[in-house]
Amino acid sequence: MIFGTTAGTWLLAVAAFAGPLATVLLGYQYAADTRAYDRVIRVATSVTTLALASALVYLTVQFVTGDYTNAYVWDNTANYLPLLYKLTGVYASNKGSVLLWALLTAVVATTTVLLNRFDVRGARLTQALAMGVVSVFATMLVSDSPFVPLAAEFPDIAANGVPADGSGLNPLLVDPFMAIHPPITFSAYALLVVPFALGVTHFVSRLRGHDSVFVEWIDSTTRWLRASWLLLTAAITLGGIWAYRVLGWGGFWSWDPVETAVLIPWLGLSAVLHSLNRYRTTGQYSVLAPAATAILFPLVVFATTVVRSGVFRSVHSFAGGGIGSGILFILGSTTALAVVPAFVYWFRLQDAAEGATADGGPRFGQPTILHAAVLAFVLLAFVSVWGLSFPVIRNLASGVEVGVDARYYNLWSFPVVVFMLLGGGAYAQRERMSGRTVLGTVAAVLVVTLAVGIGLARPEWQLATTEPFDPLYYRVVGGLSVLTVVPPAAYFAAGWTGRFVDRVARIDSRRVRLKETGVVLIHVGAAILVVAVSLVYVFSATGSVGIAGATGLDDSGEPVVRAVEGTPYTVEVSDYRPANTPTVTEAALSPAEVLSTDPSATAVLVRGEVTEVQRFENVTIAQLDGSSVWVGADRGTVAFEPGTEVVVRGSLSDPRSTNIDALVYTDRENAGTVDDPPTDVYQPRVVDHRFQVTLYRGEEVVADGIVAEQSYRGRDMNTNDPLIARGPLGDTYVVGTMTRGGGLSIEVSRYPLANQMWFGVLTMLVGMCLLFVFDPAAGARD
Amino acid sequence: MNTRKTLTVAFFVVVLAMGYYSMNAAPVVSDEAHTYEGGLEWQTEPGTALEMAQSQDKPILVYYWATWCTYCDTYSDNHYRNETVRAELDGYVLLAINLDEPGPGEDLARQHEATYPPQHRIMTPEGETVTSIEGYVERQQMLRILRRGAEEAT
Numbered sequence: 058m059i060f061g062t063t064a065g066t067w068l069l070a071v072a073a074f075a076g077p078l079a080t081v082l083l084g085y086q087y088a089a090d091t092r093a094y095d096r097v098i099r100v101a102t103s104v105t106t107l108a109l110a111s112a113l114v115y116l117t118v119q120f121v122t123g124d125y126t127n128a129y130v131w132d133n134t135a136n137y138l139p140l141l142y143k144l145t146g147v148y149a150s151n152k153g154s155v156l157l158w159a160l161l162t163a164v165v166a167t168t169t170v171l172l173n174r175f176d177v178r179g180a181r182l183t184q185a186l187a188m189g190v191v192s193v194f195a196t197m198l199v200s201d202s203p204f205v206p207l208a209a210e211f212p213d214i215a216a217n218g219v220p221a222d223g224s225g226l227n228p229l230l231v232d233p234f235m236a237i238h239p240p241i242t243f244s245a246y247a248l249l250v251v252p253f254a255l256g257v258t259h260f261v262s263r264l265r266g267h268d269s270v271f272v273e274w275i276d277s278t279t280r281w282l283r284a285s286w287l288l289l290t291a292a293i294t295l296g297g298i299w300a301y302r303v304l305g306w307g308g309f310w311s312w313d314p315v316e317t318a319v320l321i322p323w324l325g326l327s328a329v330l331h332s333l334n335r336y337r338t339t340g341q342y343s344v345l346a347p348a349a350t351a352i353l354f355p356l357v358v359f360a361t362t363v364v365r366s367g368v369f370r371s372v373h374s375f376a377g378g379g380i381g382s383g384i385l386f387i388l389g390s391t392t393a394l395a396v397v398p399a400f401v402y403w404f405r406l407q408d409a410a411e412g413a414t415a416d417g418g419p420r421f422g423q424p425t426i427l428h429a430a431v432l433a434f435v436l437l438a439f440v441s442v443w444g445l446s447f448p449v450i451r452n453l454a455s456g457v458e459v460g461v462d463a464r465y466y467n468l469w470s471f472p473v474v475v476f477m478l479l480g481g482g483a484y485a486q487r488e489r490m491s492g493r494t495v496l497g498t499v500a501a502v503l504v505v506t507l508a509v510g511i512g513l514a515r516p517e518w519q520l521a522t523t524e525p526f527d528p529l530y531y532r533v534v535g536g537l538s539v540l541t542v543v544p545p546a547a548y549f550a551a552g553w554t555g556r557f558v559d560r561v562a563r564i565d566s567r568r569v570r571l572k573e574t575g576v577v578l579i580h581v582g583a584a585i586l587v588v589a590v591s592l593v594y595v596f597s598a599t600g601s602v603g604i605a606g607a608t609g610l611d612d613s614g615e616p617v618v619r620a621v622e623g624t625p626y627t628v629e630v631s632d633y634r635p636a637n638t639p640t641v642t643e644a645a646l647s648p649a650e651v652l653s654t655d656p657s658a659t660a661v662l663v664r665g666e667v668t669e670v671q672r673f674e675n676v677t678i679a680q681l682d683g684s685s686v687w688v689g690a691d692r693g694t695v696a697f698e699p700g701t702e703v704v705v706r707g708s709l710s711d712p713r714s715t716n717i718d719a720l721v722y723t724d725r726e727n728a729g730t731v732d733d734p735p736t737d738v739y740q741p742r743v744v745d746h747r748f749q750v751t752l753y754r755g756e757e758v759v760a761d762g763i764v765a766e767q768s769y770r771g772r773d774m775n776t777n778d779p780l781i782a783r784g785p786l787g788d789t790y791v792v793g794t795m796t797r798g799g800g801l802s803i804e805v806s807r808y809p810l811a812n813q814m815w816f817g818v819l820t821m822l823v824g825m826c827l828l829f830v831f832d833p834a835a836g837a838r839d
Numbered sequence: 840m841n842t843r844k845t846l847t848v849a850f851f852v853v854v855l856a857m858g859y860y861s862m863n864a865a866p867v868v869s870d871e872a873h874t875y876e877g878g879l880e881w882q883t884e885p886g887t888a889l890e891m892a893q894s895q896d897k898p899i900l901v902y903y904w905a906t907w908c909t910y911c912d913t914y915s916d917n918h919y920r921n922e923t924v925r926a927e928l929d930g931y932v933l934l935a936i937n938l939d940e941p942g943p944g945e946d947l948a949r950q951h952e953a954t955y956p957p958q959h960r961i962m963t964p965e966g967e968t969v970t971s972i973e974g975y976v977e978r979q980q981m982l983r984i985l986r987r988g989a990e991e992a993t
Contacts, residue, residue, distance in 0.1 A: 311909060420842050428843045432850040439854055447862040458874070459865040462912075469861060528864035599913075601977040622977065773954045794910075794975055802975055 063127070065115050065204030069156075072108035072163070073199045075101045076192035079170075083185035090178050102170045102184075105191060106163040113160050116153065116203055120146050125220045128210035129153065129203040135223040137639070137742065138231070145236040146226050152203035154239060155384075159194035161247035166191050169251055174277075179262040179270035186254035186394070190354075190387065197383030217655065228743075228769050228776050234299040238292055242319075245288035246361075249322075249354045252278050252285075253391065256351025260398035264405070271347045278350065279333055280829065285353075286326045287825040293319055294818050303776065309814075310590075312466045317441045318363035322356040324441070328434035329353060335427055344406065345431075348399035355392040362388055363445065421492040426484040433477045440469045464521050467594065468534045471520060471542070474587055478545035479503065481580065485552030489559055502548045510541035520595060539595040546584040553580040571831040578824025586817030589810040593787075599806040600624035607748060607801035608633045621805045625754055628791070628803050632749035637741035641734040644741065645704050648686035651719055654709070662739070663688065663721050664704045664731065670697050678720065679703070685718040688728075695728045704734040744768050748793055748801060750780060764793040764803070787811055868906075874935045876904060876911070877919025879928065881935035884943045888934040892964035898992030899966075900931040900985070903948060903958040905938045910975040911957045918978050927985045931961075961988035 059067055079101035082094045116130075120143045125131040133153070134146035148154040166187035173180070208215035229235070255278055259271035271278070296316070297309035310316055329349045336346035362384055419425075444461045452458050479499055487495045514536055516522075521535035557577035564570050600623030607630055610617065616631035645664035646654065654661060665681030678689035679697035688697070688705045697703065707723030729735040745767050752760040760782035767776045780791040787809035794802045867875055874881045881902065882888040892899045904911040918924050936944035938956050951960050951968065959972035961984075970988045972981065 313907065425842045425846070429846055432846060436850065436854065436857075440857070443858050443861065447858070447865070451862060451865075457870045458868040459862075460868040461865060465861060465865065469857060528860075530860060531864065601975075603977045603980045622979070796974055796976055802977055 063202070063204040063206060065112055065119075065127075066199060066202040068108050068112040068115065069195060069198045069202060069204070072105045072112070072159075073192065073195035075104040075108065076163075076188060076195045079105060080185050080188040080192050083170075083181050083188060087178060087181035087185060098184075099171060102163075102167045102188060105188070105195065106160070106167045109156070109160040109163050109191075109195065112198075112204075113147070113156055116156065117144060117147050120144065123223065125223055126207055127203075128205045128207045131207050131211070131214070131220060131223045133223070133226055135225040136221075138226060141233075141236060142226055142231050145230065145239075148239045148243075149226055149230050152198070152201060154243065155194065155201075156198055156203055157240065158243045158246060159191060159198060161243050162187075162194060162250050163191045165247050165250055175270060175273055177268055177270055177273060179258045179267060182261060183251070183254040183258045183270055183274075186257055187250050190250055190253075190391070193383060193387050193390075201383070225742075228767065228772070228774065229303065232299060232303050234295050234302070238295045238299065241288050241295065242292040245285045245292055246354075246357045248281050248285040248288070249357055252281050252350045253354035253395065256347040256349075257394045257398060259347040259351075260402045263402055264398060269347075271350075275333070275337055279330070279337065279832075282326060282330055282333070282350070282353075283825065283829045283832075286323075286330060287822065287829055289319070289323050289326065290818070290822060290825060293323060294822070298815075302779070302781075312444070312461075312463045314363055314445055315360075317445055317466070318360040321438050321441050322353055322360055324434050324438040325349070325353050325356050328431050328438070331427060331434065332431045335424065339424075341424065344399065344403050348395070348403075351395035351399065352392075355388060355395055358384065358388045358391060419492055421487075421496060423484055423487050426480050426487060429480050430477060430484065433473055433480065436473050437470055437477075440466060440473070463594075464531065464535070468521060468531055471537075471591070472534060475506065475542060475545050478542070478549040478584065478587065479506075482545065482548040482552035485549075485556040485580075488556055498548070502544055506541055506544045509544055510537040513538040513540050518595065520591075539591050542588055542591045546588045550581045550584040553577050553584075566833070568831045568833050571827050572833070575824045575827030575829075575831065578827065579821050580824075582817050582820030582822075582824055584817075585820060586814060589814035589817055592810050593808050593814055596809045597806060598624060599804060600626070601802055601804040602628060603796065604628075604630055604801045604803060606799055608635075608746070608795075608799035610748075612749070619803075621803065624805050624807070626759065626789075626805050627753040628805065629751040629753065630748055630801065630803070631751065634747045634749075636745040636747060637736070637739070638743040638745065639741060641736050641739040641741070642704055642731055644739070645734075648681045648684035648719075651686050651709070651721065660706055661709050661721055662704070662706045664702065666702045667697050667699050670699055678717075685716060686721070687712070687717050687719070688721045688723060690723050690725075690728065694725045695723065702731040704729055704731060706735060706738055740770050742770050746793075746795055750791060750793070750803065752780075752782070752789065752791055752805065759789050760791055764791055766793055766795050768795070783812060785812070874937070876902065876935050877915035879919050879925070879933060881933040883935060883937075885934060885936075885947045886943070888932050889964070889966055892932040892962075895932065896964060896993065897930060897932050898964065898969075898989055899962040900928065900933055900988075901947065901951065901960040901962060902933070902935040903938050903951070903953040903956050903960075904935060905956040908956040913975065914957055918981055921978060924978065924982060924985070927982060927989070930989050931985075959984075961985075961992055963992045 062070075079098050082098050082101065086092060086094060086098070116127075118124075119127050119130045120134050121140065123130070123134070123136055129150070129152055130146075133149045134143055138146065146153075148157045166184065169187060170184050206215075207219070214220060255271050255274055259269045262269050293316075296319075300311070301309040329346070332342045332346045332349060336342045444465055448459050448461055479502060482502070483495050483499050486498060515538070518538045518540065519535060520537050520539055521531065523532045523535040525532075527535070554577060557573055560573050561570055564573065600621045602619045602621045604617050604619060607617065610630060610633045612632045616629050618627060618629045620627050641662065642664060645662045648663065648665050651661055651663050663681065663686065665684070665686070667679045667681065668683045669680040671678050672692065675692050676689055677692050677695065677697060678687045680687050681703075688703065688707065690697075705721055705723045706727040707721040710720050710722055712720040727735050727738050745765055747763050747765045750760075750762065750764045751758060760780050762780045763778065764780045765778040767778075769775075775795075777792050777794070782789040787807060788811040790806040790808060792804050792806075794804070796802050872883060872887070874883050882891070888899050891897075902914075904914075919928075934944075936948055936953075938948060938953065941948050951958070951971075953960070957975060960968050961970040962968050969991045970984060972984055976984070
């Protein structure tokens, strides 16, 4: 503590001083067109980043060493956690994740300042804007510091001195996928800060009649954006895998507000990358491309606000609890910066009757199709934005709460995706063939699509189950067959493959070939993904069955066999074996540890070997391990035998005897030997309820293994370990939930094509990597 | 107007039409006095529900739910839309409390120790709790509980 503030907060304060200093100086250098303060700026930006880095390292050290004088550390970790989860506890909650985000943003901003590859006036404004965002982050962190002392945040806890253990990490986050999901997400977010600053600078420069930096930086911007796109795709995928494996809620995507929110910047990025492609080669989208690039950063801030604000309840609400006004300030100011200069410029442009660069070329040429693709990505993003927003708007306006379910998102997105596949196929085909041929092909595919959509619309193949009273649109689109998506997807994949084959034959450069491979993999992967996701949604089937008294089962007894309602499966539960972590014996203290515990503790658990027994009129006492710690009980209730190792739970009392320092007084229920410990009275941190389950389809064993649910002491939450039987055509997914009175509810789901879905994503990711590394036009050296 | 401008105009028309249509087509989850989980009309105020239960001499089914709770969705889709379950629910006064925004149901939720969704309680018209369903149960079991609860609570 220095002047009443912790050392960590001082580090953040250094960043909150140096950051704004660099921002102001960079802004001045831009305004006055000078480079007088370059050295100061370099030092100030470096100091900002180093201070934030030191703060993060310091916080991490506090987590690893278990420094519970820090409230944030106490609240987000505990001694029992392995090193990996002590590290990830750092960003388990708001403050730590803002620190991580701030640091990554600072690294990106500082890199542009130190490299200083572009010596134009606008570069200083770009750097000033990027450092400005870092400065707001740093200020936010000082006012809501992750280094607040325990005594300030939790005075009740701190009143008894520094706790020996932390309150733990949210069990849902104890998972390897969750360990890497946040850093990847925040890296993707951080990379967008420079494109944002560039987009804003572009319009400010143009309005002031200066040269644009955007044009000069376009190749490197494309790389920033592609890296961000790659990371964001990976982050969303990891989140999906986590939901599938860990939440045990049966699904990888449920249109939860957070999932929907993160999809918006992803779709935005996809739209921007497509429009930049045109901008780079022809200069079209002179307003839209930089404006859209700038808006991406506000979009990710919006996604974060949705995650953390608590306005939208979701599976991510563990991170809620109010992120404060800082993030809202960033959201408001970056949105204004991204939108206002672009609009002003656009208005003036209209006055100047420019737009001459806008068109030309055939009516149905590649530029037109690409334009439609960009609009379609924006439309998809709008479906998500609107789905998040209109319930809030309608509730505020009329007090009526309306529901938004998966059906809204699925049925509004589906036709857009179908048209995107058709358009994308046409784009690829148009490169080699005339407009007439392509239009003819599209018409033919459209006819096949509609024939499939209407002709194969068996009830179980329909996109949604609809009722006669549902709105017309839902009945029409919901009544289509899911197979509608197959012909356009096939056309799309074939078109891009054809384009690839044609291009590669004409290309000599290895790098360009690899880049083209990346492009084709992204598109073919997307087609696989879209088909697999659609089919998984429609053909997944779920049924459940309740098994009363499941916790009474054991291996040697008769198993319970039940048919699962609504599925062709039969489930057999043959064994129940709960596992406590830690076990009562592991949790018990040694005599030496008993002496150092807080004397006001109501109950202690101790283990040791009985070395001496003394019997009095009413009481028997026994010495443990030859120490000054004894255990005792009413005479005749507990048999203490010398030489046996006992586990005893009881109240701690001071016997006021010279050779006994502590006496643990117990009774029959609370005492036992190491072989037969008093498990019933013991509340472990985690109980892992493990059921041996076999799933049959007819006579055939589909899945065989453990279905488990974990419950946690002092937390109203459970986690589940599903049993997943993977197959080439789909996964069978079994999850068990404990019900009242020792029952078990087994839910069996079938996810067809689940692995094809992961394959599609993987193909896209590989393609993105290739494109990122090998595109010579975007910075890769030949 | 060139092709791309036409496309852009069409885009905005689609956006506006879609936004307007979808907002009005969205199912109402709750208004001033009711919530509509699973397409049923639930009371949201315990006082009103108790009055209704006493005047109609029916037991009360209390349902604790949340918007993000996937098991609640299963209840909605699989249980409450089922004819047999609905027939059984006719014998009950229905009271649903959103655990994230319990409003007037806050005290009852505390009294019932309903801390996580989904949960159900069956109460007599006098407000005495006779049965609890914690978490998810499949349909047949829910039907059994509802039948037994109706007998016990009247």
